[in-house]
Amino acid sequence: MPSYKAPLRDTQFILNEVINIDRYASLPGFSDATPDLVSAILEEGAKFVEEVTQPLNLSGDEQGCVRHPDGSVTTPTGFKAAYDQLVEAGWGGLAADPAYGGQGLPHVIANAFEEFMISANMAFTMYIGLTQGAIAAITAVGSEDQKSTFIPRMVAGSWSGTMNLTEPHCGTDLGLLRTRAEPHADGSFRITGTKIFISSGEHDLTENIIHLVLAKMPDSPDTVRGISLFIVPKFLVNADGSLGERNTVSCGSLEEKMGIHGNSTCVMNYDGATGYLIGERDKGMRAMFVMMNAARLGVGLQGLAQSEVSYQNAVAYAQDRLQGRSLTGPKNKAGQADPIIVHPDVRRMLMNAKAFNEGARALALWGALQVDLTHMAATEEERQEADDLIGLLTPVIKGYFTDKGYENATNAQQCLGGHGYIREWGLEQFVRDARIAMIYEGTNGIQALDLVGRKLASNGGRALRTYVGKIKSYIDTHRDTQGMGEFVQPLEAALDDLQKSTSWLMANAMTNADNAGAASMPYLYLMGLVSLGFMWAQIAEAALHGLAGGATDTNFYSNKLRTGRYFFSHMLPETAIHRIRIQAGSKTLMEMDAQAF
């Protein structure tokens, strides 16, 4: 049976010693988030996921969701009770606005807890995660009436939310969508169409489900500029907030998927369902991107979280499984064989995951901090900078984390040999679950295009300039700091690969946009590596500081330095191959006729 322990020590180290959230104590929300309170919350949260949701992960996958002839959907055994416990403890509203019943904590804290939730049970956590995206959209573009009607119950968890974008013939290219919204005399709309791949579309966890649905009005342009966003509740809501009649939206079938079987992925049929316009008419894509950006960061966390939990299980197996002998002589002389963690190639797979997980966790938390600063920093300049940084890094966190999450889960599975391929050890589930994160909320290829085609170019390249400036300045400050040279020098080389690749793009993408397209994924990997390098340099700095400060926990800090050295010597140099691929251009990709593949 797989197991999971939330990485409390590492999370606290990052919050308190690497990104130092105490620097922001003067900001709203942060003032309450003292280290002691944060520790208490994370410890309670760890206990909750380890005891309540993780034990349902394997059985939830095996059992899956069941759709009944009346269109209702039952989640796996135990999910409803676990959800009720979660609601009662208020875990869904950590970062939500206190005006709507939330706890008003910084996003960075909620993000730390969300990683634990996903590692413990990704399919379960999706029921809550989608609701957060829907809350974000209603908060951003809803009327006061819509906010007060829907958000408090969604924060409380008695209602949940969904995002309805994809249709059978269109996903990425939403301009093609066919779902129609006919205006009705009372100001509402009648929504008709079919949406597919709708996560948490129908289930038995909440009293009501609030669908956010993209559709076109009859007289709007039949393009992406004619899409509006609608609220379509499963049960209509009476004026007093009580539940009214059942709306004509239903789950037509459940998708048969590779993984996340515990989450209900639905085909949703809208049959003249009553919907309410939210935000401006024909500006649905803008509202959708509010949901989407929150969701993309959440999906990035899924990559990290699946990497972490699969790593933990591979480590436990590798420490325990006796097989063969160390190449340098027996290490477990009393036994018939050594644990397989003595083998360098097993350690290679584990170390790749460990160095990724710890660096990615720092980047995820630093990114979540930027989300907070976007809203709450003291000056407009700081808010703008935070917004630039998280805009730039959102596709990187989504795309790079999920590709690595799948790779690390696959390697963790490999550490178990044949046992990794069978259900009972849980590793094959982590791989199947991790796989979806590379696809949904915009495939990773779309993330790469967003990065190269939009984020690099917007505002004359301001975001990248800011980010590179921060890294450069860090390098300059620490180049001669005692003990930092071995970390800062490879970071500088990697940053050089990023800058030369950027220059190449500027010189070659204008004349031929396919050069940008061909470069996009290598560029995303390159930026992911440099970002992790930036984090690892700061982690090493914090570890050196911890050791110099006479900490009693010296092993923790020494092992940070060891892991960092592995990252800088074995992983970061990969930037070179991405630069080679970028500079090789698009010619050999594009010149073959499409029919010749």
Add this chain to the structure above:
Amino acid sequence: MPSYKAPLRDTQFILNEVINIDRYASLPGFSDATPDLVSAILEEGAKFVEEVTQPLNLSGDEQGCVRHPDGSVTTPTGFKAAYDQLVEAGWGGLAADPAYGGQGLPHVIANAFEEFMISANMAFTMYIGLTQGAIAAITAVGSEDQKSTFIPRMVAGSWSGTMNLTEPHCGTDLGLLRTRAEPHADGSFRITGTKIFISSGEHDLTENIIHLVLAKMPDSPDTVRGISLFIVPKFLVNADGSLGERNTVSCGSLEEKMGIHGNSTCVMNYDGATGYLIGERDKGMRAMFVMMNAARLGVGLQGLAQSEVSYQNAVAYAQDRLQGRSLTGPKNKAGQADPIIVHPDVRRMLMNAKAFNEGARALALWGALQVDLTHMAATEEERQEADDLIGLLTPVIKGYFTDKGYENATNAQQCLGGHGYIREWGLEQFVRDARIAMIYEGTNGIQALDLVGRKLASNGGRALRTYVGKIKSYIDTHRDTQGMGEFVQPLEAALDDLQKSTSWLMANAMTNADNAGAASMPYLYLMGLVSLGFMWAQIAEAALHGLAGGATDTNFYSNKLRTGRYFFSHMLPETAIHRIRIQAGSKTLMEMDAQAF
């Protein structure tokens, strides 16, 4: 529904224009294998798999195998009828010895057909594949009586075979195995123990199943030097060859696996079952390696075959799916959107697979030719050279092909977006099926250790010297050939990475064996890339030759050159990062305490 067309044109091109099997027409078996006959066989074979076994792939996965309370196992609907057709047509005995009813064709032809079989239905093909391994072992070490009793029926397909190595507590380290073989007065043995992960262990396709089982005799050393190999038939065989009583070996349960659901993976219980020693006592590992080497090449083919079939389905989708517009302006002006194959990043994924598939197919066929030459070449020197080459390349073909096969299947799935994650399109099955090939017949980490720890070192490094010498000599011969410079120069750079890495290993692995272990997987990738580069140079040479010869099929040859250029500019340069990782050594991997992971 997924589809598959056997790559007949490419296979024929490799056989006739790249490795030129007509050069071997004077050898036994090859004399019959005229281009016309080979074409006829492969065309018939293609028809068989496309019409008979491929249509059962998706349904076989969905239905899986069923074990009944009496221990019998039913394969998915249609498997038995397809197997009977296969037996009737003689597809199982293409390369088998005519003395035992085989057709005596070269392995290289059987190998070409085997790729088609696996692409069409991997789980089904495993029932035949394991039998081939068992035939190889009986041929190599069996007595004349054992050969004549078992081989003809296994060649005919009325009996099948299995390999029983793994036990719950040991897989890689067979010295730990606990299955016992007690001598019986009549010269047979009583076999008792539990074997797990036994592919095709019990099923309804054949009249009898011949288990080859590793076990220890009571007075043999309790190490790898005390292991013997036994034949344990499901039904005992009477002196006249008819089936006797049911042996006390049974399937205790079916493993619940990530994929290959159409193949029965069994826990096999040996309960004092009657077994017959095959080969020398305590030399079971040697016989096992005969099976294993054949099986490893077959598993390597699984990587290629899954890459090919998933690529084909991704191409079909990418040519058909309309979504968004080309970055360089609409290509399908009459439609609402362009097919997604206009996008460079979609082509990147497809081209990575295409360039791998065509290069790997050449290497697989060239490798199978070496297997033939090992037995049949005219001189001892040629036989030795072929044996050296295939010994060196077996772990590379197994390890590199299966890692790439999984990666390419994953990328093919990515091309379909959300549709790649659901069952009906078949892509997620290709990923799940491809995953096992990295694990069984020795994990890829074990392949890498075999390469670096055994194959490089044996006979003073003769095999590598031979192989590098062949590549160098090819480079020298073609450096100044018209049109070959763009292919030969990057090959030379990649070979330099291989040689410098080898030198580093020789200098650093003796003082610290962990440096070899840490280098093993990057070294395997490096050798895989150089090997594909060697093949791609020869493919390019053949394509230039075809064009110069005034072939009518100029597109075929031009596209070979285009694909080759992509391989040399985007894929082969990856050798540099493997060299960096090798030369980074094992220190950062090994210095952390095992408990600190």
